[in-house]
Each structure stands twice: as structure tokens, then as C-alpha cells.
Amino acid sequence: MLPHAPAPDAILEASLYVGDLDTAEAFYGEILGLERIQRVANRHVFYRCGTSVLLLFNAEETVKPPGNPRLPVPPHGARGPGHVCFAQPRERLLLMRARLLAAGIAIEAEFDWPSGARSIYFRDPAGNSLEIAEPNLWAT
Numbered sequence: 001m002l003p004h005a006p007a008p009d010a011i012l013e014a015s016l017y018v019g020d021l022d023t024a025e026a027f028y029g030e031i032l033g034l035e036r037i038q039r040v041a042n043r044h045v046f047y048r049c050g051t052s053v054l055l056l057f058n059a060e061e062t063v064k065p066p067g068n069p070r071l072p073v074p075p076h077g078a079r080g081p082g083h084v085c086f087a088q089p090r091e092r093l094l095l096m097r098a099r100l101l102a103a104g105i106a107i108e109a110e111f112d113w114p115s116g117a118r119s120i121y122f123r124d125p126a127g128n129s130l131e132i133a134e135p136n137l138w139a140t
Contacts, residue, residue, distance in 0.1 A: 016082045017059040018126035021045055024056050027125050031103050085131040090118055093132050115139050
């Protein structure tokens with residue numbers, strides 16, 4: 001039998017993989033307006049998003065060991081588009097929707113969930129599926 005341990009409280013980081021960090025940096029920083037925390041060469045760029053961090057990795061680089069013995073992060077990576085959902089209240093979500101459209105970014109889908117929360121879906125330049133939903137999306 002496994003010993004009891006409480007479940008994690010929150011997601012601290014989420015990762016997406018991109019092929020072009022310059023393009024990703026422009027999209028997430030300039031279009032979405034996220035605050036950049038760090039960029040390391042062609043390996044990664046990290047953004048603050050509320051109390052979480054969005055990690056954007058170049059998959060070609062993260063499959064290699066980091067080469068720094070003080071950073072024992074194991075190699076990792078993914079292929080194909082991922083998905084992440086950002087949270088915004090409806091008024092701000094609608095403002096971001098207008099901003100995305102003005103920047104020439106297509107909204108792939110938008111609808112209201114049974115909870116009453118609205119979602120919009122669109123893609124980043126790497127093809128990742130992004131969603132912005134009202135925070136009450138998963139309310140019970």
C-alpha cells in the first residue's frame with residue numbers, strides 16, 4: 001500500500017515546444033503580452049502568466065543534456081502540437097479576441113461551455129492549440 005500524500009496544489013509550470021524561438025518570443029511577448037522571465041540562446045524562453053510560468057522549449061535542444069552539471073535537468077521534448085489554456089475574465093477575453101483578430105490570428109473556435117464560461121481557440125506560430133477561457137470554466 002502506498003503511503004498517504006496530499007495531491008499537488010497547482011500547476012507551477014506548463015511547457016510547449018516550438019521550432020523557432022524568435023517567432024515564439026514575438027508572439028507570446030508582443031501579441032499575448034506575457035512578461036518574459038528568461039531566454040537562453042536557442043534552447044528556451046520562459047514567460048510569467050499569473051502565478052504560473054509558461055515554458056517554451058526548442059525540442060531540438062531540450063533532447064540534449066543541458067551541459068551544466070549544476071542544472072541536472074533530464075533531456076525531454078515532445079513532437080506535434082500541444083495545448084494550453086489561459087484564464088481571463090470575459091471582458092478581457094473579448095479584448096484579447098479583438099487583438100488577435102487585428103494581428104491576423106484566426107479564431108478557430110469559440111463557444112460557451114455548460115458552466116457558462118466562454119472559450120476561444122487559436123494557434124501559435126508553431127501550431128500549438130491555445131485557448132483562453134473564463135476562470136469559471138471548471139466550476140462545479
